[in-house]
Amino acid sequence: MSRISDRFAALKAARRPGLIPFVTAGDPLPEATVALMHALVDAGADLLELGVPFSDPMADGPVIQHANERALAKGVGLGQVVAWVREFRARDAQTPVVLMGYLNPVEIRGVARFAAEANEAGVDGVLLVDCPVEEIATAAPLRAAGLEQIFLAAPTTDAARLERVVAEAQGFLYYVSFAGITGAAHLSTDSVRERVTALRARARTPVAVGFGVKDAATAATIAGFADAVVIGSALVDTLAGSADAAEAVRRAHAFLAPIRAALDAVPAGHAA
Amino acid sequence: MTTDFHTLPDAHGRFGAYGGVYVAETLMAPLAELTAAYERLRNDPDFIAEFEYDLKHYVGRPSPIYHAERLSRRVGGAQILLKREDLNHTGAHKINNTIGQALVAKHMGKRRIIAETGAGQHGVASATVCARLGIPCVVYMGAVDVERQAINVYRMKLLGAQVNPVHSGSKTLKDALNEALRDWVTNVHDTFYMIGTVAGPHPYPQMVRDFNAVVGREARAQMLEQYGRLPHALVACVGGGSNAIGLFHAFLNDADVAIYGAEAAGDGIATGRHAASLAAGRPGVLHGNRTYVLCDDDGQIIETHSVSAGLDYPGVGPEHAYLKDSGRAQYLGVTDDEALAAFHELARSEGILAALESSHAVAQGIKLARELPKDRLVLVNLSGRGDKDVHTIAAREGLSLI
Numbered sequence: 001m002s003r004i005s006d007r008f009a010a011l012k013a014a015r016r017p018g019l020i021p022f023v024t025a026g027d028p029l030p031e032a033t034v035a036l037m038h039a040l041v042d043a044g045a046d047l048l049e050l051g052v053p054f055s056d057p058m059a060d061g062p063v064i065q066h067a068n069e070r071a072l073a074k075g076v077g078l079g080q081v082v083a084w085v086r087e088f089r090a091r092d093a094q095t096p097v098v099l100m101g102y103l104n105p106v107e108i109r110g111v112a113r114f115a116a117e118a119n120e121a122g123v124d125g126v127l128l129v130d131c132p133v134e135e136i137a138t139a140a141p142l143r144a145a146g147l148e149q150i151f152l153a154a155p156t157t158d159a160a161r162l163e164r165v166v167a168e169a170q171g172f173l174y175y176v177s178f179a180g181i182t183g184a185a186h187l188s189t190d191s192v193r194e195r196v197t198a199l200r201a202r203a204r205t206p207v208a209v210g211f212g213v214k215d216a217a218t219a220a221t222i223a224g225f226a227d228a229v230v231i232g233s234a235l236v237d238t239l240a241g242s243a244d245a246a247e248a249v250r251r252a253h254a255f256l257a258p259i260r261a262a263l264d265a266v267p268a269g270h271a272a
Numbered sequence: 273m274t275t276d277f278h279t280l281p282d283a284h285g286r287f288g289a290y291g292g293v294y295v296a297e298t299l300m301a302p303l304a305e306l307t308a309a310y311e312r313l314r315n316d317p318d319f320i321a322e323f324e325y326d327l328k329h330y331v332g333r334p335s336p337i338y339h340a341e342r343l344s345r346r347v348g349g350a351q352i353l354l355k356r357e358d359l360n361h362t363g364a365h366k367i368n369n370t371i372g373q374a375l376v377a378k379h380m381g382k383r384r385i386i387a388e389t390g391a392g393q394h395g396v397a398s399a400t401v402c403a404r405l406g407i408p409c410v411v412y413m414g415a416v417d418v419e420r421q422a423i424n425v426y427r428m429k430l431l432g433a434q435v436n437p438v439h440s441g442s443k444t445l446k447d448a449l450n451e452a453l454r455d456w457v458t459n460v461h462d463t464f465y466m467i468g469t470v471a472g473p474h475p476y477p478q479m480v481r482d483f484n485a486v487v488g489r490e491a492r493a494q495m496l497e498q499y500g501r502l503p504h505a506l507v508a509c510v511g512g513g514s515n516a517i518g519l520f521h522a523f524l525n526d527a528d529v530a531i532y533g534a535e536a537a538g539d540g541i542a543t544g545r546h547a548a549s550l551a552a553g554r555p556g557v558l559h560g561n562r563t564y565v566l567c568d569d570d571g572q573i574i575e576t577h578s579v580s581a582g583l584d585y586p587g588v589g590p591e592h593a594y595l596k597d598s599g600r601a602q603y604l605g606v607t608d609d610e611a612l613a614a615f616h617e618l619a620r621s622e623g624i625l626a627a628l629e630s631s632h633a634v635a636q637g638i639k640l641a642r643e644l645p646k647d648r649l650v651l652v653n654l655s656g657r658g659d660k661d662v663h664t665i666a667a668r669e670g671l672s673l674i
């Protein structure tokens with residue numbers, strides 16, 4: 001069993017919907033990242049998604065683009081992100097951590113080298129946005145090193161490809177709630193419900209839903225039919241402009257705690 | 273065994289180790305839809321006839337091959353021949369591709385077209401075909417490029433296109449491409465993305481090449497007809513690589529024809545201020561394909577520099593990456609100063625104002641011709657005309673326009 005599947009098994013046993021916050025590593029301040037990770041866990045996160053800054057985040061909306069630019073301006077790169085996970089692990093051996101990013105930084109570091117370093121540091125999974133299931137061979141060293149490869153499924157994913165994605169998915173499946181970039185307008189929870197329900201019937205892994213989840217109410221609705229909810233842009237936007245690490249930690253807590261409370265008030269999707 | 277270069281890419285869009293489809297999940301379906309539509313159309317005689325009709329009657333093809341005799345005499349070496357893509361409607365090779373993609377969009381029933389542009393030539397060529405189709409066109413252009421290519425911005429507006437300046441990242445072509453991809457992800461149901469060069473995910477590198485390959489097909493026949501032989505060498509500038517592969521493709525299996533790509537060396541490759549992805553980059557993944565990219569040791573794409581906006585791109589089409597590794601083509605850097613000198617030389621010796629992009633090819637052609645005997649033929653792709661660049665040149669040389 002992996003840290004990710006252990007965590008989802010525990011959630012299921014407790015009939016508790018999963019909460020997955022996303023932050024861009026190094027934003028709003030490099031010195032805040034590890035403290036933020038702990039704060040998010042304290043506020044009720046079940047799994048952490050850490051964005052690896054990239055110069056050309058083509059699937060991201062303006063909020064995460066700017067977070068990438070700020071982190072890069074402070075010199076944050078892949079090596080630093082892995083080091084932060086190692087530091088986080090020194091105090092938290094349970095909470096799974098998934099790195100989310102784009103291929104080029106991983107390739108330039110060397111996929112095998114990165115895989116070994118990340119695994120040793122305590123990274124559990126990797127989601128490479130621009131590496132669809134067709135290009136899975138590119139990421140083979142990740143699996144070989146014991147990292148789980150997280151895949152996306154989208155409203156545009158057709159049945160044949162979905163089969164392949166489901167077959168290859170490890171850890172959990174990340175369902176993108178609408179065709180668009182991160183942080184875009186509002187999602188229609190009704191159509192998402194239909195798709196996710198169908199997806200969960202076929203998936204061999206838990207299904208998390210993300211993109212466009214901005215508030216506690218939407219998160220709670222989604223938690224009614226998904227295994228977990230991912231919240232990214234709204235959190236990144238909330239943290240932006242924090243004066244210091246302490247303020248970032250305060251903001252993170254104030255943002256996430258009410259969402260946790262809202263999720264705990266609904267019957268968990270995996271009760272279904 | 274010699275390689276048959278005309279069999280590439282394979283079914284996955286790969287040129288050896290390069291190319292492929294490296295995009296976010298949401299784009300996989302529209303790319304599959306496009307690939308299927310293009311596979312059907314590229315072998316459809318009606319589609320081919322429609323394309324050829326437009327090239328002849330709207331673009332004004334075939335473009336001539338012109339013997340730059342006076343220039344050749346001044347250089348004192350091989351004979352320099354120019355493939356005159358600058359004479360096409362809208363002033364560059366870019367129209368070949370947009371005519372083709374517009375027909376694909378029409379056959380697919382798409383109601384909105386988006387494009388990215390650097391120098392503005394592809395934006396103008398896209399706006400042009402959209403005006404003909406009577407459908408809306410949105411062009412993404414880096415804010416820096418909007419400044420330095422003002423005339424083309426105005427041309428696009430006159431043609432009815434909406435130009436959206438892009439303020440993210442380095443505010444140049446690569447960021448315009450990112451923004452166009454983001455638009456496409458959001459509007460996949462009705463939008464056709466018209467990429468302006470042989471980059472991006474499959475099928476773009478193949479499709480854009482096929483539409484520009486008319487350049488080399490014509491040139492090969494013209495050479496045999498006018499000179500009774502193929503040229504000793506081909507030269508073209510390489511930004512994303514569409515005019516270059518357009519010229520090269522028909523000659524790839526002619527092993528005796530040497531092939532040279534001229535990349536933008538900016539202030540010089542050693543200064544780090546350049547856009548020579550093949551000459552000075554490394555294999556990586558950018559904008560949906562594996563190719564040579566300019567990036568730092570952390571894998572971050574770096575800002576490029578070139579006096580010509582159309583060459584200012586940190587990646588390059590995957591087929592060129594393959595041709596480089598296979599040794600079939602050689603890619604060399606041409607600096608800003610060398611390109612400007614060639615611009616003036618061509619203007620004064622032949623009465624042709626070349627685009628700054630094309631001036632890189634002219635400079636490389638001159639260097640090559642100088643080393644060769646007089647009876648050799650060097651064919652240079654004059655990819656576009658220089659009207660759009662007169663402000664840039666005047667500003668750089670400290671001149672006012674009047």
Ligand SMILES: Cc1ncc(COP(=O)(O)O)c(C=O)c1O
Nearest residue numbers: 393511512513514515582629656
């Ligand atoms: C006249 C001209 N030549 C060349 C280029 C470079 O593009 P490519 O390498 O795709 O031909 C451009 C791009 O804008 C251009 O306008």
